[in-house]
Amino acid sequence: MEDILSKAKFIRIALSDSETPYIVPMSFGYKENDIYLHSSRKGRKIEILKKNPMVCFEAAVENELITADEPCKYNFRYMSVIGHGKAKFLEDYTEKVRGLTVLSEHYGKKGPFEFEEWKVNRLCVIKIEIERMTGIESGF
DSSP states (O other): OHHHHHHOSOEEEEEEOSSSEEEEEEOOEEETTEEEEEEOSOSHHHHHHHHOOEEEEEEEEEEEEEOOSSGGGOEEEEEEEEEEEEEEEEOSHHHHHHHHHHHHHHTTOOSOOOOOHHHHHHSEEEEEEEEEEEEEEEOO
């Protein structure tokens, strides 16, 4: 499951405001059982998380359609992780920089990084503390 999270290009975060579900794809970073996200400080996702910090997430890799002569025999090859956790808004500058570093490294950047404090302070950095995960491999 950690291998899938380390290879995935984006993650889908599912939220609930008790009226309707809401799902959003996001860039992310993963390290030591935590997922880091960054965002604007405003918007529907932020408002929902303030009311209900519990999230479900999904990431997939190795996506490939397997065709066949009969449409009902088509298959899809993939590996995915689905997990649950609690989102926490990071306010401490050092914690936010750690989250942004994990996120940057996920996409192949090499640190150490220098972040301008005023830019970090205006960003919303979210840490999802993973409580449980399951993985699936299909079509292999």
